[in-house]
Amino acid sequence: MVTIYEVARLSGVSTATVSRVMRDGGGFSVATRERVLATVGELGWVPSGSARGLVSRRSGIVGVLFPDLAKSGEAEEESPLYVDQIIRGAERAATAAGDAVLIAATSSASGRDLAYSVAGKVDGLVVLARSLSEDDLTSIGRSVPVVVLADDSARHAFDFVGADNRSGASSLTKHLIDHGYREIAFIGGPAGAPDSVDRFTGFAEAMTAAGLAVGSAPDADGGFTETGGERAMQAVLGQRGPSLRAVLLGNDQMAIGAMAALRSARLRVPTDIAITGFDDISSAQHLRPALTTVRQPIRELGEQSVRLLLERIADPRLDTRSVILPTEVVVRRSCGCRKGAPARSGGHR
Amino acid sequence: MVTIYEVARLSGVSTATVSRVMRDGGGFSVATRERVLATVGELGWVPSGSARGLVSRRSGIVGVLFPDLAKSGEAEEESPLYVDQIIRGAERAATAAGDAVLIAATSSASGRDLAYSVAGKVDGLVVLARSLSEDDLTSIGRSVPVVVLADDSARHAFDFVGADNRSGASSLTKHLIDHGYREIAFIGGPAGAPDSVDRFTGFAEAMTAAGLAVGSAPDADGGFTETGGERAMQAVLGQRGPSLRAVLLGNDQMAIGAMAALRSARLRVPTDIAITGFDDISSAQHLRPALTTVRQPIRELGEQSVRLLLERIADPRLDTRSVILPTEVVVRRSCGCRKGAPARSGGHR
DNA sequence: TTGTAGGCGTTATCAT
DNA sequence: ATGATAACGCCTACAA
Numbered sequence: 001m002v003t004i005y006e007v008a009r010l011s012g013v014s015t016a017t018v019s020r021v022m023r024d025g026g027g028f029s030v031a032t033r034e035r036v037l038a039t040v041g042e043l044g045w046v047p048s049g050s051a052r053g054l055v056s057r058r059s060g061i062v063g064v065l066f067p068d069l070a071k072s073g074e075a076e077e078e079s080p081l082y083v084d085q086i087i088r089g090a091e092r093a094a095t096a097a098g099d100a101v102l103i104a105a106t107s108s109a110s111g112r113d114l115a116y117s118v119a120g121k122v123d124g125l126v127v128l129a130r131s132l133s134e135d136d137l138t139s140i141g142r143s144v145p146v147v148v149l150a151d152d153s154a155r156h157a158f159d160f161v162g163a164d165n166r167s168g169a170s171s172l173t174k175h176l177i178d179h180g181y182r183e184i185a186f187i188g189g190p191a192g193a194p195d196s197v198d199r200f201t202g203f204a205e206a207m208t209a210a211g212l213a214v215g216s217a218p219d220a221d222g223g224f225t226e227t228g229g230e231r232a233m234q235a236v237l238g239q240r241g242p243s244l245r246a247v248l249l250g251n252d253q254m255a256i257g258a259m260a261a262l263r264s265a266r267l268r269v270p271t272d273i274a275i276t277g278f279d280d281i282s283s284a285q286h287l288r289p290a291l292t293t294v295r296q297p298i299r300e301l302g303e304q305s306v307r308l309l310l311e312r313i314a315d316p317r318l319d320t321r322s323v324i325l326p327t328e329v330v331v332r333r334s335c336g337c338r339k340g341a342p343a344r345s346g347g348h349r
Numbered sequence: 350m351v352t353i354y355e356v357a358r359l360s361g362v363s364t365a366t367v368s369r370v371m372r373d374g375g376g377f378s379v380a381t382r383e384r385v386l387a388t389v390g391e392l393g394w395v396p397s398g399s400a401r402g403l404v405s406r407r408s409g410i411v412g413v414l415f416p417d418l419a420k421s422g423e424a425e426e427e428s429p430l431y432v433d434q435i436i437r438g439a440e441r442a443a444t445a446a447g448d449a450v451l452i453a454a455t456s457s458a459s460g461r462d463l464a465y466s467v468a469g470k471v472d473g474l475v476v477l478a479r480s481l482s483e484d485d486l487t488s489i490g491r492s493v494p495v496v497v498l499a500d501d502s503a504r505h506a507f508d509f510v511g512a513d514n515r516s517g518a519s520s521l522t523k524h525l526i527d528h529g530y531r532e533i534a535f536i537g538g539p540a541g542a543p544d545s546v547d548r549f550t551g552f553a554e555a556m557t558a559a560g561l562a563v564g565s566a567p568d569a570d571g572g573f574t575e576t577g578g579e580r581a582m583q584a585v586l587g588q589r590g591p592s593l594r595a596v597l598l599g600n601d602q603m604a605i606g607a608m609a610a611l612r613s614a615r616l617r618v619p620t621d622i623a624i625t626g627f628d629d630i631s632s633a634q635h636l637r638p639a640l641t642t643v644r645q646p647i648r649e650l651g652e653q654s655v656r657l658l659l660e661r662i663a664d665p666r667l668d669t670r671s672v673i674l675p676t677e678v679v680v681r682r683s684c685g686c687r688k689g690a691p692a693r694s695g696g697h698r
Numbered sequence: 699t700t701g702t703a704g705g706c707g708t709t710a711t712c713a714t
Numbered sequence: 715a716t717g718a719t720a721a722c723g724c725c726t727a728c729a730a
Contacts, residue, residue, distance in 0.1 A: 014701045044491030049470030050402030051723035054706045084433035091452055100467055102451050118449055121398035142393030283632045363717045400707035403722045
C-alpha cells in the first residue's frame with residue numbers, strides 16, 4: 001500500500017509538502033506542485049481517510065440509521081420508498097457540505113453492535129424512528145451528535161425533524177366529512193410507529209370537531225404494508241358493516257391493499273366506499289381510481305435532518321431544535337371528488 | 350472527547366486491557382471485564398473508527414458511487430428507484446458481513462474530488478455506470494478494489510455485475526412479434542447509458558431474426574424519464590405514422606410518459622398501439638392497462654456487487670469475474686394480452 | 699518555500 | 715491476566 005512517505009520520497013520533497021499540495025493549502029511553488037501531483041497520479045495514491053480523520057477529529061461522514069423493516073425471509077418490506085427518499089435527501093445535503101453519508105439498517109438482532117460501530121465512524125447521526133431502543137439512543141447520543149427523525153417522543157432530548165402528520169390527517173378527514181361521509185374508519189400502521197399515532201390523532205381531532213364518534217384507537221393495524229392493508233380492510237369491513245362510507249389508511253401502500261380487498265368484496269371505490277392514503281408515493285396517481293392522499297416532503301425531511309446535524313456538529317452548544325415540515329392534502333378520485341372538482345385543496349397551516 | 354486512555358485510567362487498567370475487552374479478545378478476568386464495561390457505559394465512550402481503521406488498515410466501510418441524475422434545479426430525476434434498490438441491496442449484503450455502506454452521488458461538478466475523498470474512506474467501491482469518467486475509474490481502481498455495476502465496457506478490467514438486458518429485451522420483442530406486430534419502434538434512454546444500448550441490441554436482434562427491418566439506432570431518446578418518454582413518443586408518432594403498432598420503451602418510467610402521450614393523441618393501448626417498459630417498477634402493475642415489461646433483479650444487483658467486492662478485498666489476487674443476472678419478461682395487458690392469457694411468459698436463458 | 703518532529707486514538711507485540 | 719510501547723498514515727506547529 002502506498003503512503004504519503006513514498007509520494008514524498010519519489011517527488012523529492014517532505015511529507016509536509018505533499019500534504020500541503022493535497023489540501024491545496026498554499027505554501028509551495030508551482031513546480032513543486034506539478035511534481036507532487038505527477039507522482040500522486042503515477043502511484044494512484046489516495047490519502048487515508050482514517051489517518052486524516054484521526055488527526056483532524058473529523059471523518060467527514062454523517063450516518064443515517066434506519067429500521068430494518070424487512071421481515072425475516074421473503075416477506076414484503078414495510079416502507080421502502082420512505083426510507084429511500086430520506087436517504088436521498090440526506091445524501092444531497094451532505095454532499096452539498098462536502099460530507100459523505102453512511103447508511104445502516106438496524107435489525108433488532110445485529111442492531112446494537114452495528115449502531116455503536118457506526119457511531120464510531122461518523123461525525124454525527126440521523127436516527128429514524130424505530131431504529132434504536134430508547135436506551136441505546138440516549139447512550140449513543142452522548143458520544144456523538146444525534147438528530148432524531150420522525151420520532152417526536154425523543155424530541156425533548158435531541159434535535160428533531162418531522163412532518164406535520166397530525167394536521168395533514170386532520171385536513172384530510174375534514175375533506176371526507178365535507179363529502180358528507182359520517183361513518184369513517186381509520187386503519188393505522190404498526191403499534192410502535194409514531195407517524196401512525198400522529199395521523200390517528202389528527203383523524204380523531206377532526207372527527208370530534210365535527211361531532212362524530214371515534215374510538216380511542218385505530219379500527220385496525222395494517223402494519224404499513226400492502227397485504228397488511230388488504231387484511232385490515234377485510235377485517236374492518238366485517239366489523240363496521242355496510243354503513244361504512246370511508247376509510248383513511250395510514251399510508252399509501254395500505255391503501256393499495258385496501259382497494260384490492262374492496263375489489264374482491266365487489267365494493268366500488270369511491271361510490272360504495274371512499275379510500276385515502278398518506279405519503280403520495282408515485283403509484284398513487286396511477287391507481288384507478290387515483291388515490292386521494294396527503295403528501296409529505298420526505299426528501300426534505302432527510303435534507304433538513306442532515307442540515308441540522310451539520311450545524312450541531314459545528315456548534316455542539318446550540319439549543320436543541322425541532323423542525324416540523326408541512327404536509328399537503330392531494331385530492332384525486334378515490335375520495336369521491338369528480339373530474340370537475342379542484343385538483344387539489346389548498347395547503348394548510 | 351473521551352478516549353481509551355480515560356476509560357483505562359478510570360477502570361484502573363491499561364489501555365491494552367480496555368482494547369481487549371472491547372474486542373472481546375479474551376485474556377482478562379471477569380471482574381476486569383465488568384469494571385471496564387461499567388466505565389465505558391458511564392462515559393458513553395465509543396472507540397474511534399479512524400484510529401481503528403488506521404491500525405487495522407480496514408475501515409469496515411464499502412462505498413457505492415452512483416451518478417447524480419437530478420438535472421439542475423427542479424427537473425425530474427432519471428431513475429431514482431433503480432439506484433435506491435441498488436443501495437438497499439448493497440446495504441443488505443454489507444450488513445450481513447458486518448460492514449457499513451457509504452453512498453455518494455457524483456455530479457460532474459463535484460464528482461472527481463468527492464470520488465477520491467470517498468475512495469480514501471472505504472475498503473472498496475461499487476461504481477454504477479456513468480458515475481465516473483473512464484480515466485477516473487482506472488485511476489481510482491488502482492488504489493482501491495472496484496466492482497463495476499451495469500457498465501459492461503469496463504468489464505475486462507474490473508469485476509463486473511449486470512443484468513441480462515440484451516436477452517430480456519430480445520424475449521420481449523419476440524413476444525410482441527408473436528402478437529403479430531410488424532411495425533415496432535424502440536425508444537431508448539440517454540446516449541451514454543450502457544443499459545439502454547444493450548436493450549436496443551436485444552431488440553434489434555429479435556427484429557432481425559424475424560426478418561423485420563430495424564434502424565441502427567433507437568427511434569428516439571427519451572432520457573429514461575417520464576416526460577422524456579412522453580416527448581419521445583410524440584416524436585415517434587410523427588415519424589412512423591399510423592402503421593406503427595408497438596413501442597418498446599427502454600424503461601418503465603418512459604412507458605408511463607408514453608402512455609400519457611398516447612392518451613393525448615386519442616390512441617388506445619394496446620388496441621391501437623402496444624406499449625412495453627423495462628424494470629418492472631411497482632407502478633407498472635397499477636397502470637391501466639397494466640404494463641408489460643421486463644423485470645430485472647435490481648436489489649440482487651446491489652447485493653452481488655458487494656459480495657464480489659468483499660471477496661476481492663479478502664483476496665486481491667482473484668481473477669476478475671463477471672456476474673450476469675437473469676431478467677424475466679412480465680406479461681400484463683399493455684402488450685395486447687387478454688385476461689385469459691398466461692400471466693407471465695417463462696423465464697429465459 | 700520547505701523540512702523536522704510530535705501527536706491524533708487504537709491495536710498488537712513483547713514482556714512480565 | 716495484564717502492562718509498556720511501538721507502530722498505523724497523516725497533519726501542523728515550529729524552524730529554517
